[in-house]
Amino acid sequence: MSSALALQVGTVARRSILRTMRQPAMVIPALVFPLILLAINSGGLDSATDIPGFPTDNYLTFALGLAFLQGTMFAAMSAGTNLAQDVETGFFNRLSLTPLRRAALLVGQLSGVLVLGFIQAATFLVVGLTAGAGLEAGALGVPVIVALSLLTTLGFGSLGAFVALRTGSGETVQGLFPLMFAALFLSSMALPRNVIEIDWFRAVATWNPVSYMIEGIRSLLITGWDGEALALGFLASGGLAVIALVLASSALRTRMAR
Amino acid sequence: MSARAFRSVALGVAWRNLHSFFTNPALFVPAMIFPLFFFTAFAGGLSRIDSVPGFHFPPGYTAFEYAFVLLQASAFGGVFTGFAVARDFESGFARRMLMAAQRRRALIVGYSISGVARALFTMSVVTLVAFVAGMKLHGDGLELVGLYTLALLVNFSAVLFGTGVAMRMRTFQAAPLMQVPVFLTLFLAPVYVPLDLLAGWVHAVAQVNPLTAVLEAERGFIEGDPVKAGLAFALLLGLGALFVVWALRGLRSAERAAAS
Numbered sequence: 001m002s003s004a005l006a007l008q009v010g011t012v013a014r015r016s017i018l019r020t021m022r023q024p025a026m027v028i029p030a031l032v033f034p035l036i037l038l039a040i041n042s043g044g045l046d047s048a049t050d051i052p053g054f055p056t057d058n059y060l061t062f063a064l065g066l067a068f069l070q071g072t073m074f075a076a077m078s079a080g081t082n083l084a085q086d087v088e089t090g091f092f093n094r095l096s097l098t099p100l101r102r103a104a105l106l107v108g109q110l111s112g113v114l115v116l117g118f119i120q121a122a123t124f125l126v127v128g129l130t131a132g133a134g135l136e137a138g139a140l141g142v143p144v145i146v147a148l149s150l151l152t153t154l155g156f157g158s159l160g161a162f163v164a165l166r167t168g169s170g171e172t173v174q175g176l177f178p179l180m181f182a183a184l185f186l187s188s189m190a191l192p193r194n195v196i197e198i199d200w201f202r203a204v205a206t207w208n209p210v211s212y213m214i215e216g217i218r219s220l221l222i223t224g225w226d227g228e229a230l231a232l233g234f235l236a237s238g239g240l241a242v243i244a245l246v247l248a249s250s251a252l253r254t255r256m257a258r
Numbered sequence: 259m260s261a262r263a264f265r266s267v268a269l270g271v272a273w274r275n276l277h278s279f280f281t282n283p284a285l286f287v288p289a290m291i292f293p294l295f296f297f298t299a300f301a302g303g304l305s306r307i308d309s310v311p312g313f314h315f316p317p318g319y320t321a322f323e324y325a326f327v328l329l330q331a332s333a334f335g336g337v338f339t340g341f342a343v344a345r346d347f348e349s350g351f352a353r354r355m356l357m358a359a360q361r362r363r364a365l366i367v368g369y370s371i372s373g374v375a376r377a378l379f380t381m382s383v384v385t386l387v388a389f390v391a392g393m394k395l396h397g398d399g400l401e402l403v404g405l406y407t408l409a410l411l412v413n414f415s416a417v418l419f420g421t422g423v424a425m426r427m428r429t430f431q432a433a434p435l436m437q438v439p440v441f442l443t444l445f446l447a448p449v450y451v452p453l454d455l456l457a458g459w460v461h462a463v464a465q466v467n468p469l470t471a472v473l474e475a476e477r478g479f480i481e482g483d484p485v486k487a488g489l490a491f492a493l494l495l496g497l498g499a500l501f502v503v504w505a506l507r508g509l510r511s512a513e514r515a516a517a518s
Contacts, residue, residue: 029434036442037445039459039460040445040446040449040460042458043456043457043458043459043460043461044445044448044449044450044451044456044460045304045307045450045451046456046457046458047307047310047311047312047313047451047455047456047457048304048306048307048310048450050310050311051306051307051309051310175284175287178287178288178291178292178295181292181295182291182295185295185296185298185299185303186298186299186303189299189303190299190303190304191303191304191306195306196302196303196305196306197305197306198302198303198305200302201298201302201303201305205303
């Protein structure tokens with residue numbers, strides 16, 4: 001990366017990070033809501049561990065993987081809303097008059113959401129492990145969980161950025177939330193796929209990439225080092241990140257040309 | 259003349275809210291989609307829970323979760339009506355209504371009518387989907403009247419709670435103050451399994467959560483074996499009365515702000 005590009009990325013990233021961290025309304029729900037649901041589900045669904053074939057006797061360990069995914073979705077909304085706000089306020093138009101490169105703008109803008117994603121991953125891990133969740137992969141599993149979580153955050157964050165750049169409307173970005181929610185709910189978030197009884201639901205969960213994102217993280221917590229689950233997890237999150245980044249980059253090109 | 263003016267204001271406010279709800283996809287779609295998501299995810303994804311030792315609900319897990327989603331749809335119908343009140347204040351429209359209405363309490367009645375109508379619509383769609391998904395109701399006609407009356411009472415309380423918050427805060431920023439308490443109260447009830455199968459602190463909280471009795475009564479009506487019905491009705495009538503006072507005081511706060 002040339003020094004000029006690095007400077008541009010750094011400047012935009014600094015603004016993006018500060019802006020995200022200065023909005024408690026974005027940071028607090030992204031941390032608190034997944035933890036509240038984790039607490040409620042681990043108490044409410046504890047008896048699910050009695051179902052034959054359930055992979056652990058501790059539902060908290062099972063549910064912890066879901067908290068990471070919920071967190072990344074909140075982060076995506078944050079990234080999209082911030083970008084849409086830049087478009088709505090005309091900040092983007094002013095930026096397009098400067099020699100700022102598109103790559104610097106996109107990478108810089110996504111830095112805020114990645115920092116939020118890192119704080120989320122660290123918080124969920126600390127709270128989960130303190131509350132009694134297991135970590136079968138041991139200490140080496142921690143950086144892998146954080147890496148997979150950040151890759152997923154990048155994927156959903158880029159998706160939020162794409163919608164923001166394409167539509168320039170914060171309201172439309174907010175409209176993405178129910179869709180992400182649907183993707184989460186129609187996955188193996190509450191029970192492992194082999195235990196889901198309803199055929200069509202199990203089929204949808206099997207085709208849903210979100211299942212593999214959750215199962216990748218969950219495998220490190222419950223099974224240890226499961227190469228297949230991890231490969232599928234990284235593939236699903238990486239695939240989403242690549243596709244969403246290409247889409248966001250294309251939308252940015254169109255937006256800057258206007 | 260006074261009763262007619264009251265009715266005119268109440269129906270005007272109700273019609274306006276219902277019109278904007280049914281004609282604005284940004285308001286209509288989330289209100290419809292969220293209960294259906296919950297129903298699909300819980301009744302579909304968690305159906306195996308009914309094989310957990312100690313779980314006994316003859317109508318099946320779909321009907322077990324239908325009771326919760328019905329309450330969730332009615333409660334959130336009320337919360338979304340609170341959002342509409344907040345939006346009216348933020349846009350300045352509510353201030354104009356406060357100046358124009360001869361009987362301002364009619365505003366609260368109007369919002370309540372629209373909240374109940376919205377909830378009835380959402381509940382009908384959820385019920386239709388539940389029947390398509392194979393839900394079986396074992397209760398008789400009277401028990402089903404009890405089931406839906408309880409859900410409407412929950413909606414009535416939630417509308418008044420949301421309206422009270424919105425009239426005090428007069429900004430859409432107050433949305434979490436309406437949403438979060440309702441969300442927590444709902445989810446700290448026995449959502450996925452009966453009370454006896456809950457574990458840890460959730461079990462302790464659910465035991466004192468008033469919505470637990472309502473949810474158990476709903477499930478009793480579905481099963482055709484009513485339990486805690488009297489307690490559930492008494493609790494909801496009490497909550498409704500409390501939130502009538504809460505909303506009226508909120509109206510007074512809004513009147514004071516409009517006059518200053």
